[in-house]
Structure formats: structure tokens, C-alpha cells
Amino acid sequence: MSPVIARFHAETGPEPLFVRVRQVLSSVRELRLHGGHLAERTVGTDAPLADLRAFDPAAWDLILVEARQDTGKFVSTTWRRRYPNGEWWVVIGFGDTVRTLYQASGNKRALGAGIVTAGPLWDLVYQVNTSLVEAHSV
Incomplete structure (x- = not known):
């Protein structure tokens, strides 16, 4: 059975998750x-x-990060970049594999109802990734 995944947005954190991805x-x-x-x-x-x-x-x-709910570690990332022909979004999964790439409207924000913004899961992801960032910085 696959682990349950939660989605986090760069605007709502937790910041250590996004620092860890970087x-x-x-x-x-x-x-x-x-x-x-x-x-x-x-x-x-x-x-x-x-x-x-x-x-x-x-x-x-870096716009979105999906993390496992049981470990708090990230499993996929979503990035965007503007080009002369428009804005492109790419989702990168395990093993540096591109899951999808698509051209998005310039006003796409990805702040839907499925984004975790608070609560015990947000706290877990914050704590786990704070520890990982600190361990990497030592």
C-alpha cells in the first residue's frame, strides 16, 4: 500500500520543508x-x-512539495518557470523522474483546498524537516 501524501505550498510552509528540498x-x-x-x-x-x-x-x-504523512519527508516537488511562450510547471518525483510538465495560465497559484496549512501534520513536517536541515548544515 502506498503511503498517504500531503501537499504543501511555498506561501504557507512549513519553511523547513522547502529549505530541505532546496x-x-x-x-x-x-x-x-x-x-x-x-x-x-x-x-x-x-x-x-x-x-x-x-x-x-x-x-x-519551487511552488509545491508533497510529503509522506507518516515520515514528513518529501516525495515530489512542483516548480514553475516563465518562458517567452508562457509559464511551464514541472512535477518531479522519485529518482529525478518528471511526472508531468504542462503549460499553465499566468494566474495559476495552486492554493486549493488540498493544501495543508496548519495542524498536527503541518507540525510533524515542520519538525522532521527542521531536523534534516540542521543535520545537513552541521
Whole structure:
């Protein structure tokens, strides 16, 4: 059975979760682009696939992070970047695999009802990632 996942937004935290993602994804890396869903989303578009082959986290805005509810550790991230042809969002999952890439409207914020903004789960994710950030900084 897959672990239950919770979604967190950069505007509502917890901040240590987003700091931790930036620690782990701190340098240019090659993302895996083999998913069928990705191919469906990008066929016939001018999707920025070259920028995913050499993904530079510093060039993208981290928007969402999904974390396991049992451990508080992140399992996927959502990033956005503006291009001359519009704004593109990419979801990166386990093993640096692109789960999906899509062109979004410029006013998309991803602050829906499913975002965890407070409560025991938010507190757990805050505590776990604070510890991970501090351990990495030592």
C-alpha cells in the first residue's frame, strides 16, 4: 500500500520543508523524461525539455512539495518557470523522474483546498524537516 501524501505550498510552509528540498535539489541535474504522461503533455508543443535534461533548480520557482504523512519527508516537488511562450510547471518525483510538465495560465497559484496549512501534520513536517536541515548544515 502506498503511503498517504500531503501537499504543501511555498506561501504557507512549513519553511523547513522547502529549505530541505532546496538542499537536496541544489545543483544542476539530469531529469528522467521517459514517462508516458509527460510524452502526452508535450507532443506538438514547444515544451522546454532541454531545460529538464539539464534542470537548474535556481532557474525555477519551487511552488509545491508533497510529503509522506507518516515520515514528513518529501516525495515530489512542483516548480514553475516563465518562458517567452508562457509559464511551464514541472512535477518531479522519485529518482529525478518528471511526472508531468504542462503549460499553465499566468494566474495559476495552486492554493486549493488540498493544501495543508496548519495542524498536527503541518507540525510533524515542520519538525522532521527542521531536523534534516540542521543535520545537513552541521
